[in-house]
Amino acid sequence: MNIAVIGLGLIGGSLIRALAARGHRVLGFDADPAVRATARDAAARMPATGRWQVTATIRDVAADADLVVLAVPLPALHNVLDALVASGFHGLITDVTSVKGQVRDAVATRLTGAANPVAGFVGGHPMAGREASGFASGDAALFTGCAWVLCLDEGVGLDDWLTVAELITELGARVVPATTEEHxxxxxxxxxxxxxxxxxxxxxxxxxxxxxxxxxxxxxxxxxxxxxxxxxxxxxxxxxxxxxxxxxxxxxxxxxxxxxxxxxxxxxxxxxxxxxxxxxxxxAWPPDPGRPEEVPAHVETLLRLGRAGGWVTTVAPDRRTVTGFLPVSNA
Amino acid sequence: MNIAVIGLGLIGGSLIRALAARGHRVLGFDADPAVRATARDAAARMPATGRWQVTATIRDVAADADLVVLAVPLPALHNVLDALVASGFHGLITDVTSVKGQVRDAVATRLTGAANPVAGFVGGHPMAGREASGFASGDAALFTGCAWVLCLDEGVGLDDWLTVAELITELGARVVPATTEEHxxxxxxxxxxxxxxxxxxxxxxxxxxxxxxxxxxxxxxxxxxxxxxxxxxxxxxxxxxxxxxxxxxxxxxxxxxxxxxxxxxxxxxxxxxxxxxxxxxxxAWPPDPGRPEEVPAHVETLLRLGRAGGWVTTVAPDRRTVTGFLPVSNA
Known part of the structure; x- marks a missing residue:
């Protein structure tokens, strides 16, 4: 998949490394030229199969992307979305911001409707904070075992959700289905x-x-x-x-x-x-993961899993089921 | 100095190790026979110069002690003090409990006055908690660099305070002078x-x-x-x-x-x-320690040092001065 990561801080910088290591074609962009230079230098030191590219504009980063990942802090989001609209991007969007309602509303205002249709938006939030911030602190293994919410609101296409869920589970994260409000x-x-x-x-x-x-x-x-x-x-x-x-x-x-x-x-x-x-x-925290079970890939079933504290670790190739875990209290 | 440690949990167990390692003659007691056995076994594995002894009663542990350290949790304190009164102990007492007013009052009720005079009481509190508890988690180095309040209330003899302060600073702790209420x-x-x-x-x-x-x-x-x-x-x-x-x-x-x-x-x-x-x-936390200064060993000067966030690292042999540190904000 062609993936664009906008914002190369701790999360974006980790994500670009992890996605490139999985063999995706990844392009990154950051508003700060110094961060772009650091990210370019880091890519040059990677083996050829795990490299990413860094572009100088949002237009360039989004041009061939199937999926854009917004990895900028909340205060920077509006400018980035404006630039994305201006670029004429029509693919799928996800994000990694810690507040989902505001992001959903900001995206809906700009990127749906006849003027600027995008294929879809799936809000996300990896629970992967760290003391250190910035691209240099990024780590391809940051998401291993981390809970990563993907919002499954009314209006989100289940197929889009499964596309992003597949990508994220392949990074070793536990994908948690939830509505924006629940998150x-x-x-x-x-x-x-x-x-x-x-x-x-x-x-x-x-x-x-x-x-x-x-x-x-x-x-x-x-x-x-x-x-x-x-x-x-x-x-x-x-x-x-x-x-x-x-x-x-x-x-x-x-x-x-x-x-x-x-x-x-x-x-x-x-x-x-x-x-x-x-x-x-x-x-009793953290709970034990319990046993894996095959869960139908239906919106309500997935949301019930999330409400019960469960998560998804793989999406079946036919997309009819996912592998879910339901935690058991260790009290 | 002959020192008795009553209560051999994390703090008491660390203290008995640290004091014995410094060459003091140390006896320990714990109400739990299993803890006493563990403490005896641990002593037997030490080099001869760093060993402590374990007694089966409070009477025995206090018999030849110059100083008794109360290292039991607050709920057990009253029984221990009763046993200490019954033993006829007349030396100096200190403690390591996290609440100083209650301990001071409990000691004053039983151990002052004509009937049961003790030489003095200096309330203490090492800020040295840990996840693990119990004798086995004890560590002779637990107090290195740790802040250890010694209460310098009206009625506490400065000489008694300096005796305990000397002992504690020799374990590497930072002795903080404060009143019971300030603590x-x-x-x-x-x-x-x-x-x-x-x-x-x-x-x-x-x-x-x-x-x-x-x-x-x-x-x-x-x-x-x-x-x-x-x-x-x-x-x-x-x-x-x-x-x-x-x-x-x-x-x-x-x-x-x-x-x-x-x-x-x-x-x-x-x-x-x-x-x-x-x-x-x-x-700005923790503050930097600043430079050492020689401070007169007067009650008000010491209390001022403590109120300013300072501490004592050594007591001069003539007991006229102490070495004090006054922290400087690192903001």
Missing amino acids: DRAVAAISHVPHLMASALAANAAEDLLALTLAAGSFRDGTRVAATRPELVAAMCGGNAEAVKLALAHVIQRLDGAMQALEERDPVKAVRAWAAEGHATRG | DRAVAAISHVPHLMASALAANAAEDLLALTLAAGSFRDGTRVAATRPELVAAMCGGNAEAVKLALAHVIQRLDGAMQALEERDPVKAVRAWAAEGHATRG
């Missing part, structure tokens, strides 16, 4: 709100020099993602505001419950009872 | 509340199987200490309830601030501004 609600709870909590914890110690000297393991881990650049946290949370507000309200409610426990006549007993659910949940 | 307030912010937040985050995802499958780095780190046994979290937080309530209220207030930012007309801009302080604090 955005889930990542609010397990990624966006954790970023807000890390920031609140860190800020809470800001004035207390003694506390910062005593801070050790629980502070280090609990605040680690507070080191994420505020503009990225803002783009994630602000771009998913409704779901984040809901998840945040739930967490605040739980913390209010801890406050009430501390007000009890026997706070030790009350806090122990309060802490039990979080302890049990963390102890 | 309890600081650890509420950087340890106790982080445990509550980790638990709330984990519990918040409990019902959502899709979310648990997508959970990756920020969830893993943000919930790590939710794996701590609920009874330990309860003992820490319930035993330090007033300070924890205050720190928890501040964190909830900050999260309410995030909620307001998400309600703004431009939530991306508002969240970016909200996230700036936590980002800056985490980026």
Whole structure:
């Protein structure tokens, strides 16, 4: 397949390496000329069969592509989509952004309808963050075993979804079928709100020099993602505001419950009872993968698999079934 | 010095190894006969100069001790103190518990006054948690570079404090002078509340199987200490309830601030501004140690050093000065 990757940061840079290594014809583009030069130099050092090419414009990168992968941060997305429209691209599009509702809406505004029809859009999100960012930190093995949501909303063609799912599973990722809304609600709870909590914890110690000297393991881990650049946290949370507000309200409610426990006549007993659910949940995580099963490649069946915490590891050649895993709690 | 360590878990087990390696005569006791047997076997495998002994009773362990180190969890403290009173111990006491007010009060009730005078009590707390617990996980190097609070309250003899500080600095720890109240307030912010937040985050995802499958780095780190046994979290937080309530209220207030930012007309801009302080604090942590300086060994000078985020690395032989470090922000 001819694939174009737009944006060559950690995810795009890993993806271009992984796809080229699988034998696809891959072209990459980044708005930053220095990143393009680095990506070109890196390609030149690869064996001939695993090389990618780097183009200087979005028009060139998309010209012969069957699939364009948008791998730019949310704030850059609108400009890239405008350039893609201008290029006259008519193939399939997927992306790797952490908020799916905004991306879906941005694509729908520009790239559907009579004026600029594209073959289809399948929103995606690999759960593959890392401390380091940038092309140089990219790694062809980044996606091995990682959960990668592919959105299967009404209006998404099942065939398009299976095309992207096949590509992604071949990189070793676990493809998770979900609707855009399910995705955005889930990542609010397990990624966006954790970023807000890390920031609140860190800020809470800001004035207390003694506390910062005593801070050790629980502070280090609990605040680690507070080191994420505020503009990225803002783009994630602000771009998913409704779901984040809901998840945040739930967490605040739980913390209010801890406050009430501390007000009890026997706070030790009350806090122990309060802490039990979080302890049990963390102890049972991550779940065991269970056994593989053949699952019909139907929209509702796939979405049920995702809602149950399952994922897809291969798409059958005839596209009638996929191999799915349903996790079993290890509690 | 003759030292008795009561409680041979991770901290006590590490301490007995470290003190014996420094040439002290060390005796250990644990309420669990199996732990005593393990500790005896481990001693037998040490070179003769680094061995410790294990006794079967608190009376025996304290009989010839100049210093008793209480290294039992908070719930076990009262029984141990009762046994220490019954043994007629009259030396110096320190401890390694994560809540200092409760321990100070428990000691004061039993071990001061005409009936059971002890030479003195210096509350202590090494910030040296680990995933693993138990004697077998102990490590003589556990305290190298770790911050170790020694409480310097009114009524604590400076000479007693310097005796314990000398012992602890010789193990490579950074001794932080603080009052009991300062300690309890600081650890509420950087340890106790982080445990509550980790638990709330984990519990918040409990019902959502899709979310648990997508959970990756920020969830893993943000919930790590939710794996701590609920009874330990309860003992820490319930035993330090007033300070924890205050720190928890501040964190909830900050999260309410995030909620307001998400309600703004431009939530991306508002969240970016909200996230700036936590980002800056985490980026500047841990602080650089600065340069060593000779500090007079006076109570107020030492407490000022601790309040400024500083620590002590050596006690001068004449006990008139200590070597102190005052951290400089690396922002």
